[in-house]
Amino acid sequence: MKTYIVGNWKMNLTVGESSIYLHKLLKRLKQARGLEVVVAPSLIAIQSLSLQVDRHKIKLAAQNFYHQDYGAYTGEVSISQLRTLVDYAIVGHSERRYIFKETDKDIRAKVAAAIRNGVTPILCIGETASERDFGETKDVLRDQLFGGLSDVSAEDLKKVIIAYEPVWAISSVKGARLASPDDIATSVDLIHKQLKARFGKEVEEQIPVLYGGSVNPSNAGAYLTIPGVNGLLIGGSSLIADHFVDIIDLAKRLRS
Ligand code: PEP
Numbered sequence: 001m002k003t004y005i006v007g008n009w010k011m012n013l014t015v016g017e018s019s020i021y022l023h024k025l026l027k028r029l030k031q032a033r034g035l036e037v038v039v040a041p042s043l044i045a046i047q048s049l050s051l052q053v054d055r056h057k058i059k060l061a062a063q064n065f066y067h068q069d070y071g072a073y074t075g076e077v078s079i080s081q082l083r084t085l086v087d088y089a090i091v092g093h094s095e096r097r098y099i100f101k102e103t104d105k106d107i108r109a110k111v112a113a114a115i116r117n118g119v120t121p122i123l124c125i126g127e128t129a130s131e132r133d134f135g136e137t138k139d140v141l142r143d144q145l146f147g148g149l150s151d152v153s154a155e156d157l158k159k160v161i162i163a164y165e166p167v168w169a170i171s172s173v174k175g176a177r178l179a180s181p182d183d184i185a186t187s188v189d190l191i192h193k194q195l196k197a198r199f200g201k202e203v204e205e206q207i208p209v210l211y212g213g214s215v216n217p218s219n220a221g222a223y224l225t226i227p228g229v230n231g232l233l234i235g236g237s238s239l240i241a242d243h244f245v246d247i248i249d250l251a252k253r254l255r256s
Pocket residue numbers: 008165169170171172212213214215233234235236237
């Protein structure tokens with residue numbers, strides 16, 4: 001299985017700044033076998049970056065899209081409009097769930113739309129601090145996982161990536177704290193077990209599970225070596241070129 005290093009730029013960088021940053025990354029990165037580097041720029045920059053990017057080195061992801069393919073949905077952009085520009089799409093990020101009130105039903109429709117359009121969905125799941133404190137982590141992960149995947153056929157499940165992102169560990173969340181490798185190992189193991197129980201071993205073994213939450217160059221090595229973790233989804237640190245490249249180099253070294 002590949003190692004995925006995914007940077008989510010969120011609502012940061014202008015079109016010009018995004019282009020300068022991508023140029024810097026492309027200059028510093030070499031193609032690496034087994035490593036998939038992905039960046040998710042703001043929607044407005046995606047088209048120009050798709051012309052600039054070298055897809056052998058870096059793939060693009062959408063941060064969000066609407067689940068219908070076309071029609072009278074003023075202000076929305078569909079994944080069928082984005083499909084020639086991106087290879088991946090982040091779905092169900094906690095900021096979409098909690099700020100924009102996306103439900104599992106909305107998320108399920110987006111996962112299905114991405115797959116229908118040949119784009120790999122990166123389905124984010126993770127418990128909040130209070131859900132964790134109330135001992136609800138297992139139930140929340142199960143509900144978000146199957147809430148997002150229940151319309152996906154067994155064959156298409158192999159085209160999905162899961163990102164475990166405990167909301168309490170995301171750097172921009174007030175009072176965020178670092179998740180320990182043990183915390184993550186327990187949840188990632190739960191996710192693998194739930195996938196296996198529902199879809200079988202053969203499918204489960206093909207679904208990458210990433211970790212996201214305050215990853216930086218100093219903790220990335222510890223997170224990348226957790227059994228069952230196949231890569232990282234990175235917010236804040238992906239905006240600092242030196243940090244993002246350091247994490248990619250580390251992932252490369254760990255694979256060799
Ligand atoms: C995120 O929001 O998906 C994320 C992982 O952010 P950060 O790395 O800044 O915690």
